[in-house]
Each structure stands twice: as structure tokens, then as C-alpha cells.
Amino acid sequence: MRERSTEPLVDIDGYRNITDLLTRRAAAAPDHAAFDVPTGDAEHPWRHVSTADYLHQVQALAKGLIAVGVGAGEAVAIMAPTRYEWAAADLAGWFAGAVIVPVYDTSSPDQVSAITTDAQVRLGIAGGERQRGILTDAFAATGLGDLGVWTMDASPADLDALTARGAAIGDDVLEARRRHADLDSPATIVYTSGTSGEPKGAILTHRNFVGQVANIAAAYSAVVHEGGNTVIFLPLAHVLARGLQLICLSGGMRIAHVADTTQVVESLGVLRPTFLVVVPRVLEKIRAAAGAKADAAHLGAVWRGAVATAEQWGEAAESGATPAFGLRLRRRLFDRLFYGRLRALMGGRLDYILSGGAPLAADLSLFFRGLGVPVIEGYGLTETSAPLTGNLPGNIRSGTVGYPLPGSTVRISERGEILARGVGVFAGYRDPRHNADAFEDGFLRTGDLGRLDDDGRLVLEGRLKDVIITSTGKTVVPQAWENAVEAHPLVAHAVTVGEGRSYLSALLVLDPVETRAWAQENGVSVDDTAGDGLSVIDDPALVAALTAVVDAANSRVSHSESVRRFALVLADLDDTTLVTPTLKIKRTALLDRGAAVIDDLYARA
Missing domain, CATH: 3.40.50.12780 (ANL, N-terminal domain)
Structure with missing residues (x-):
């Protein structure tokens, strides 16, 4: 499709x-x-x-x-x-x-x-x-x-x-x-944060907002x-x-x-x-914090069973199947031990969570569905006045960002880029020069890669600008690997490199709060003063812990998409020249600061 x-x-x-x-x-x-x-x-x-x-x-x-x-x-x-x-x-x-x-x-x-x-x-x-x-x-x-x-x-x-x-x-x-x-007058000029290029002023009209508000409210009246x-x-x-x-x-x-x-x-x-709107990182932290608390109480194995049970329950709910007796029994047990407490932590009344801003791992979506709080994943850009697609209450498919929202059309180009047209798509950038490559046949070029599944749901596959072509001619879309590694609480950002190289490497930007907590728990000292640059962390225990994470991510992708070497770095994640206001890493800035670290990864080959 x-x-x-x-x-x-x-x-x-x-x-x-x-x-x-x-x-x-x-x-x-x-x-x-x-x-x-x-x-x-x-x-x-x-x-x-x-x-x-x-x-x-x-x-x-x-x-x-x-x-x-x-x-x-x-x-x-x-x-x-x-x-x-x-x-x-x-x-x-x-x-x-x-x-x-x-x-x-x-x-x-x-x-x-x-x-x-x-x-x-x-x-x-x-x-x-x-x-x-x-x-x-x-x-x-x-x-x-x-x-x-x-x-x-x-x-x-x-x-x-x-x-x-x-x-x-x-x-x-x-x-x-x-x-x-009137509806076609400019309402706001929103400057895109940009993970690679200069910020651009997107002109959104009153029609964009009114059309989105009215149609989304109608589609999500249950929320x-x-x-x-x-x-x-x-x-x-x-x-x-x-x-x-x-x-x-x-x-x-x-x-x-x-x-x-x-x-x-x-x-x-x-x-x-x-109802809440969050970025996936918030959901990852909730699950990770619960797991850490269970480990501290020597209930790690029980918690892992609770996670598996929640995911199985989520899968049954999505498929419409009646959960088996054993699954119902386990869920009732884990609801008393864990799930009810997590729901109470979030206020105890949540019907739905909307996740956006970054891809949501399917297992994380299934976990919260099993917890009793379905996560509706959506997708959109500043230039689409936020949501372009979304899963719907009662019709959620983990691993997808749902159908085009009312008044919207999604097309997949020959090169796999997601194109958009509809009520939310903006009028253009304030600087006309930025419009030259922004549209194709009347559709907005999103810069994202994706596909439509057999039911017409959109599946995200990465950023067009992030595609890596190795010296052997392999074309790699790194998002799946990066998402798998970023699911670990110690990793704030994973950035794959390897353009023109014979294999892939990666910079793993550590979460400073989680890293300090890990260091204290494991009785080691980690220098987390990154300053204006990057601080390389080579503690053997920490490297070993994240080697297991990298190996697990490698097992989920093909050989050509796997990462052979990586470096752990700390950076100032409050630095607006390095991290966007929506907490995305600016890849170009990171790679510039980490050039020496990257060169060292290949020099040791």
C-alpha cells in the first residue's frame, strides 16, 4: 500500500x-x-x-x-x-x-x-x-x-x-x-528545533489549528x-x-x-x-524505576515475570483474543503486587496515555496496555500542526503510529519517504528558500522513512538524513538498533556512525542521573563533568553492562546493521546547541564534538 x-x-x-x-x-x-x-x-x-x-x-x-x-x-x-x-x-x-x-x-x-x-x-x-x-x-x-x-x-x-x-x-x-x-491567516510562526539543520520558521494558519482541533476531538471523543x-x-x-x-x-x-x-x-x-501526553522516555523511566525498586527488594525475577505477563496481556487485548486462564491468574497476582501501584503512581484514573515525539517500542506499548493504561502512539511534525497519524482508542496496534487522522493523507514515496497532505499541513516556511525542497507533488516531505502495513497503518522506519551507506555499499537505517539501545535507562541517546566506513560504530550518550545512581549502587566512581565537550567513560563494569545491551540490540538486526564498536560518553544534556527543546539529540553537533572519539573507534580496528 x-x-x-x-x-x-x-x-x-x-x-x-x-x-x-x-x-x-x-x-x-x-x-x-x-x-x-x-x-x-x-x-x-x-x-x-x-x-x-x-x-x-x-x-x-x-x-x-x-x-x-x-x-x-x-x-x-x-x-x-x-x-x-x-x-x-x-x-x-x-x-x-x-x-x-x-x-x-x-x-x-x-x-x-x-x-x-x-x-x-x-x-x-x-x-x-x-x-x-x-x-x-x-x-x-x-x-x-x-x-x-x-x-x-x-x-x-x-x-x-x-x-x-x-x-x-x-x-x-x-x-x-x-x-x-480568517481561517487562512497566519496564526503562529513555530521555529523547528532541528536535529541536523538550521531552525526554520513554519507558518501555521488558523485553518491548520481549527481543522486539527475539531477533527481530532471528534475522533478521540472517548479520550x-x-x-x-x-x-x-x-x-x-x-x-x-x-x-x-x-x-x-x-x-x-x-x-x-x-x-x-x-x-x-x-x-x-x-x-x-x-489522560496524559508524554514522550516515550517518560514511559521508559517509569518501567525502569519500577524494575530497579523490585531489584532492590530482591524481587527482580518476580518483576520480570510481571513484565512478561503484562506484554502477553497487551498482545491478547490487541488481537481481541480471550486471555487463557493461566494468564488471567498471573495478571491478577501481578496487579496486586505491581500494576495497581504503578497506576496509583500516575494518579489512579488514567484511561489513556498519548505518546509522541519519538518512536515508542512495541514491547513498552504492550507493557502499559497490560498494566491497564493503553498507550495511543501518534506521529506528526511541527509542519503538520502536530498529529498526522494516530492509533485510535479501541484500535491500537503496537509498533505502528496508526492511521492518517481525519482530513489527512499519507503517501509513501518511491524512496520510502513519508509524504503528507491535509488540514494540518502548514502553509510553508517564513523564508521562501526553505520551501524549495519541502514539497513534492503537493505533499509535504517529512524527511522520515516509513511504510503502510496491510491495514493502512503507518510504521516508522527512521530518518532519511540518518541513513548510512558503508564503504561496502550497504544501506543502513539505524533507528531500530538505536531505539533498542535507548530503551535501557542508562542510555539517553544512541547515535550510530559508519558513513563510508567498513562497519558501524556508535556513541552512547549516558543519562547522567541514571549513571550517577548506577555508579553509587555499584561502588564505582564516574566523572560526570562533561563541560562543553564530551567526557568518555571507560569504567570496565559500566562498559560490560552496556556491552550486553549492545549485543542484545545486535541480535535484533541484520549483520550489516549491527554495531561492532561503541564508546560511552557523557554530555551536558541541558546544552541547547546539543539537544533540542523536545529532548532529541542534534546528531551533527554530537558527531562534531565526538569526532576524535569516533576516529579512535576506527583506529583500534
Whole structure:
């Protein structure tokens, strides 16, 4: 099968723009709780914000933007951690007719300057003093940002002050500005993180967002509903988090924001979400932490039996088969020992988890299905306004990213590249030069390799740019091997090399937290001060432990795809020149820094 389409479920022509999603919801259910907002009170840490209250706050802030001079179609940058005020500023910008430019709060000053210059930003909204300083310096250096920087944290120029500036703006003026943009107007310019090339500004329209929100909400009504709630801890600068927020807002699903990852587990216990969106690494860490705890209690063998049982249960659930009596008995036992506790750790009410941002190992998906929390894996890009394909509730196939979502078409090119067309596919890049190779026969070139299975589900097979051709002429797609190694908690990133070489090698970038814990447990000393470069780790015990992981991964691929030599390295994973805001490794940067290490791997041949 070379192409698969799914017809749209919703006609969106009756919408003016994104703001209608909020106004319609507020008209239908003004008193419904739309958000959970932190209070700072230990006894009552969260309070509800109704849809009507949120709408009023958005309208008042939009008036402030208009009052200080933001014009229709002009760019407003938001640079802050994930928080409620981000959600208010985002919609307020659209109510004022602005184009929103999200900036990751971890971005470097040079990155912020480049983004604000390219987007011609007139006003900045910062989370706190650090982000305010970076935006202010960027504006000073470029001569932009003449309308200033306003903060979410309390300050003389905070959002309350900005809101107060709009007191004289009439409702009629606001309504005219709210309706200025139509479905084909730019809504946001999102700068892609890029694992190999320079960041590019993708222009997403109101049609992209409204089409995605309306159709996904219709397809996932079993997930997004008024009785549910979610916690967003992904960066709101990422299009997936913003899309999720709009879907939940329009569908009546309550939203909470948690930016500090150390507070996620505690917040899950209090907020008890019914739905979460995570990257696969989070699921890997949950399973690994449970396994480590079982090992510490001398229950390692029992835990491995629990993992196998969960995967078998997941397989039975996917196939529709009735589990055998022995499997039902084992699952009941392990549910008391492990599964119930893990569900409680995640709040105890989760119906579904959505996994995106990176490929999800099939066994991990099956494990959580057996645990009682099905994982819906999806696939998309910034340029597709997040989800392009997805498994559906009640129709999940582990190892695939599902069918094209309503209003979307997926085609596989002759070279195996995934091509996309549909309601979510963007209008193009801000710089026309970046559009030259972006499309083929009216389809977006994703740069990803994949295939459609016999049922029309998409299976990811790697990145086109990551394909390696060895000196013997073998073409290798390294993703399967890398994914297998990255499933181990000690490995944050696995990067295969071997272009023009006679065999493959790899750099295994260690997870610093897991490595420190392993070193302490095993009574060894590991220097984890990577600095600006890479720190090679050659502890024999650690090398031996990961040799077993490499050997296991090699057994899952062909001989030409197996890795003969590898090096363990530590790096600063908070370095934005090395790791994208969505936690993907920038391969080119890593290979540049690790050139000497790679040369040594081949010199020892």
C-alpha cells in the first residue's frame, strides 16, 4: 500500500478563526472548570478557573495588547515555562489579531535574537526575570520589540499592568480585532528545533489549528470529554502541547500545567488525570524505576515475570483474543503486587496515555496496555500542526503510529519517504528558500522513512538524513538498533556512525542521573563533568553492562546493521546547541564534538 487517506469528520467553514473555539465553548458551558491553577497553598494547592473566567481574562489582556500598539497581523513572542499564564497570553494574542511566536524558555540568547529578528517581533511576553532579560537584550541588539517586554511573574511591567492599559478599549474594538483573521491567516510562526539543520520558521494558519482541533476531538471523543482532565508538562512552545491545549479547551477537558519535572509525580497524585501526553522516555523511566525498586527488594525475577505477563496481556487485548486462564491468574497476582501501584503512581484514573515525539517500542506499548493504561502512539511534525497519524482508542496496534487522522493523507514515496497532505499541513516556511525542497507533488516531505502495513497503518522506519551507506555499499537505517539501545535507562541517546566506513560504530550518550545512581549502587566512581565537550567513560563494569545491551540490540538486526564498536560518553544534556527543546539529540553537533572519539573507534580496528 502506497497511500492512505481519512476523510474529515467535521466541516470547519463555519469558524472564523481559532478564537471561535473559546467563544463557542464559553457560550455552551461558561461555568465548567477549564483549568486547574496552582495557588501556592500547601493545603489547597489547586483551584478551578471556569471557561467564562478564562475568557474574560483573555479578553482583558487582549485589550491591553491593542492599547499598547500591537496591530493586526503583527508578531508577539511568548517565552516562558509551561504555565496557565502562557495559555492566557496565547489566546489573548489571537483575540488581538496578532501572530504568536513561541520561544522555548531554554533557548540561548543567540537563538532568541535569530527568532525575534526573523519574525519581526514587536512585543515580548516573558515568564520571569531571566526570560525578560534575554528578550530585552535581543530587542536591543536588533532594534525590534518597540512595545516592550511584559512578564507573567509580578513586576512593574507584568500582565496585570498590561491588562490595565486596555481599560479604555471598547468591546466593539476588541470584537473587530478578534474577527480580523480568517481561517487562512497566519496564526503562529513555530521555529523547528532541528536535529541536523538550521531552525526554520513554519507558518501555521488558523485553518491548520481549527481543522486539527475539531477533527481530532471528534475522533478521540472517548479520550477528550467533559468528565476528564489532563496535566500538561510538555513545553507549550511545542506545537503538540499547544494543540492538545486547544483540543481540551474546546472539548471541556480540564487542564493543569506543571513545568517543574520534579513535581510531576506529586501533581499526578493530587490532580488524578484521565489522560496524559508524554514522550516515550517518560514511559521508559517509569518501567525502569519500577524494575530497579523490585531489584532492590530482591524481587527482580518476580518483576520480570510481571513484565512478561503484562506484554502477553497487551498482545491478547490487541488481537481481541480471550486471555487463557493461566494468564488471567498471573495478571491478577501481578496487579496486586505491581500494576495497581504503578497506576496509583500516575494518579489512579488514567484511561489513556498519548505518546509522541519519538518512536515508542512495541514491547513498552504492550507493557502499559497490560498494566491497564493503553498507550495511543501518534506521529506528526511541527509542519503538520502536530498529529498526522494516530492509533485510535479501541484500535491500537503496537509498533505502528496508526492511521492518517481525519482530513489527512499519507503517501509513501518511491524512496520510502513519508509524504503528507491535509488540514494540518502548514502553509510553508517564513523564508521562501526553505520551501524549495519541502514539497513534492503537493505533499509535504517529512524527511522520515516509513511504510503502510496491510491495514493502512503507518510504521516508522527512521530518518532519511540518518541513513548510512558503508564503504561496502550497504544501506543502513539505524533507528531500530538505536531505539533498542535507548530503551535501557542508562542510555539517553544512541547515535550510530559508519558513513563510508567498513562497519558501524556508535556513541552512547549516558543519562547522567541514571549513571550517577548506577555508579553509587555499584561502588564505582564516574566523572560526570562533561563541560562543553564530551567526557568518555571507560569504567570496565559500566562498559560490560552496556556491552550486553549492545549485543542484545545486535541480535535484533541484520549483520550489516549491527554495531561492532561503541564508546560511552557523557554530555551536558541541558546544552541547547546539543539537544533540542523536545529532548532529541542534534546528531551533527554530537558527531562534531565526538569526532576524535569516533576516529579512535576506527583506529583500534
